[in-house]
Amino acid sequence: MEWLVSLFGAGLVMVSLRDLFHTLWHPTRHGGLSRLVMTALWRLARRFRGRRRVVGLVGPLAMVTVVGMWAGTVVIGWAVVYWPHMPESFAFSPGSEAAQEPALLDSLYLSLVTVATLGLGDIAPGEGWLRLISPLEALVGFALLTATVSWVLEIYPALTRRRVLAIRLALLRDADPTPGQLDSTAGALLLDSLATEVVRVRIDFTQYAEAYYFHDGDDNSSLAAIVGYAAVLAEHGQAASLAEVRLAGDLLAGALKDLSTILDQRFLHTGGSPAEVFAEYATDHGRGVTQP
Template identity: 60%
Template sequence: MTFLGAALVMVILRDMFHTIWHPTRHGGLSRLVMTGMWRLSSHLRIRRRAAGLAGPLGMVCVVSVWALTVAVAWALVYWPHMPEGFSYSAGLVPAEHAGPVDALYVSLVTLATLGLGDIAPAAGWLRIVGPLEALVGFALLSATVAWILGIYPALARRRTLALRLSHVRGGVTTRELDSDGGAALLDSLASAVSVITVDFLQYAESYYFYDGDENTSLPRQIGHAVSLAELAESAHHPDVRLAAMMLRRALGDLATVLDERFLHTGGDHGRVFASYASDHGNHMRPEPTHQGESDASSAGGEERER
């Protein structure tokens, strides 16, 4: 039982490490919890309200699972050695306080670094294990704070990009785009898209946060970036064509990350973005980026929607 408890502690520490500090493919447990909350919200009747809570509640559930599992795991370490391995304060009968509930109590007190001292490790190696659990509790608290402080700036960057795209929508003509200013605009959008791609790699759980407002919803606005890139590819200005190519590549990287990590459509980039919009309760319908957009561009937008 002691070895089982130690193994559970290592599993949680590994999950914390791969979720927060080395997020190559999500932590396994955190991924299951966040995905489960997201899928559950998609089946509720009031989708937007439920989806809006999926991300924050998912994080709360992940941290709660981490803390509860660590507490139970350390209780499994303590329980086989109670009462002989522990000292008890006056008034407590050791034989009456040596059950699983008492072991869990000791574990919770130690994990929370309360240090009540009514039941304390007395055996040599248990006196070392107790402070180690307190260190794990401190690490859990620090990891939670770091996680929150990392995800919410990532969400702000995502929503800022969506808002910029909503400003561009319908406000850029072909002539304006085919200029130095158009090249600068496309270049800045490509840079912002690349930052969002890195955010999804570093803070994958941010995917499960729903953006209720249309103008700040990247799933709803990303189609405008695709339309801009396609429109600029036929520009006369060489810098605009180069910036359009960079934007298309940045969008391709974003689509690849979204598909590999979350959507698993196996389709082209247009299908991935449409699936991304659908998964967040939207239907991607790219609007014209300028007055009099060509029929070919419109047809391309309709094909991406399909």
């Protein structure tokens, strides 16, 4: 029975590590538990009044919640591993009153100290197999800290790329280039560069799905509000007389369609056309679609 309890604790640890791996390092970035937490917080925030202010906190709060979930699951899992063998399989420092505490409390304390790599030493594993897995928990704690820092450093460049594209589209909308101005070599280069940026954002939504749950604010940095204007530019390009402009227009239209497919498959689930998906994207982020 003791070994079954320890195996259950090991299973909790593996569930947490699997979710961490799939969230941060798996090519498809399909974290199970983390994705559920982020989606639940996003939907909950949409129900509040003053929604934009609340939604703006969802992304950072969701990341903190997910990291706390990982850490808590690891700590509890390892405590359950220790629990059936406490205190007889552990050595206590002279004068320590830890052995007089409930076994579960001592197990949680040891797990917290170990995963935080504090190494206080007042409780130490005595049996051989426990002496091997206890340092392993410290390594997992260090990996968790490193993964958290890496996650933050990865997500904010993705948000920057998305907001740069939004601001660029807003500037183009304000400049209001005519179809004749786009029907030129410069217009072809412009549409081609926009297609490249749209593809980058599409990849970001694939590899950093949690970026979707970050609100872009109420100014021109909101891609949800302005992405429809890119479709207007693509249409102008496709109707141009120069072949190179038509090609660039086709590239931009294809990139936008691909982006809408990713948004719909992973977040919105409308099953509609790209225009309908982008309209739902704007609504989901509390923004109306910007008209050209």
